[in-house]
Amino acid sequence: MRARYGVPLGITAVGAAGLVYAAGIEPRSFRLRRVTVPALPPGMRPLRVLQVSDIHMVRGQRKKQRWLRSLAGLRPDFVINTGDNLSDPEGVPEVLDALGPLMEFPGAYVFGSNDYYGPKLRNPGRYLTERLQGRHGLNGNPPAVGVVHNPWEDLRDGFDAAGWQNLTNTRGTLKVEGVSVELTGLDDPHIKRDRYAEVAGGPSGTADFSMGVVHAPYLRVLDAYAADGYPLILAGHTHGGQLCIPFYGALVTNCDLDTDRVKGLSTHTAEGRTSHLHVSAGCGASRYTPVRFFCPPEATLLTLVGRARG
């Protein structure tokens, strides 16, 4: 009897343990990832950039809020928020409270689809199969958002009041101890709100450093930023694949980016020009799919250093 049922019971127990871990432990295992990016002009002093992304705040997520507040201890030169702050239409005050200490530093932001719209209750299996089939909102019907309209204006007003720059289809400039950083941003390509024509033309050449910012790293945006000559592009949205296979990696990116670049530092080349690309795995998930596996929630401290002379 033991031999007959032992293996199925063992598999069931491992599966149950995996579910408990993916739903209850890993989504709360916040961590900081550090990367060094040789993107600055040779000889320029390093810049420390904290990227936060995909917070997907739901009221009452106290551990996430405490962790976000603690990131101010890193004392970055500036902060970039790559969107999807909300997964609860009443979460704006808690986002602003959690990011309050970080808003003491210079910063800028773009929004993602989940800042505008509330998440829909979905079958997680269907969510995964749609993405494996490549159905990720390219046909004008973004599948992951519903008709609940979030108070994104309140979020915008809070960020703006703190002095963070709104990069929604526009440009901005940050001054960091005498260094000027030019930022070009787009609204979310996942719901076709990106308007590259309004920001096209590449770095102005008047700043010490320039970078492109967007929520979802769709190839059309990466192509445009790289071809225009931005040395660095920051994005979020992918959640790093969210449910990853040990020793294999992500199955989906939730956009047309390949899974090899689902998170972390890589490069993107278009028209013979290459940009560094950093995709944050983010620190949250939709309130209806609050699971992560082998893809812990994160923020990233990017230390930008000078390129080698050559």
Ligand SMILES: [Fe+2]
């Ligand atoms: Fe997200």
